[in-house]
Amino acid sequence: MLIRIVKMGFQEQNIEAFLANFEANKEKIRHFEGCKFLELYRDKNDPTIFFTYSYWETENDLENYRHSDIFKNVWAKAKPLFNIPPMAWSVDKLETLS
Template sequence: MLHRFVRMSFQEDKIEDFKEMFTTIQSTIEAFEGCHSVILLQDKDGVNKFMTFSIWDDEEALNNYRGSDFFKQTWVKTKKMFNDKPEAFSMYKP
């Protein structure tokens, strides 16, 4: 299983917009082949800092999702809300 983490920081006036968007798209992401789950986490100290944590069968499943029209359209909308560059990394559980 591949564990994917994406750290994001948002403009303060866009926080609620992003949270609402994530709630709307979460089930669509989880319906992609190879996705086991995706959750949104909010930093305990930085109200505008978030992380998504998703679990995938493997890197191929993640890349298929990232290559989808759905992801591309969603990412364009999400990027407009950032106030800093996002960080993404993938890990395997040993």
């Protein structure tokens, strides 16, 4: 299992466009082969900062998504809305406590 965390910052006037893009595509992303979980977070102290948090069965599944038409379309709409360069991390879960 691979976890992908992506940090994105948006110009304030572009937040609604980003949220509409996410809303229109979230089910396609979540049901892409290998995606097992998807969440969207908003920073409590800076409302222009968002994070996506997703679980992927394999790194290959994530790479297939990153080369898909779904990703290309979502990213093409999101990219001009950024106010900072996006940052992404692929991490392995080591432990979970409940």
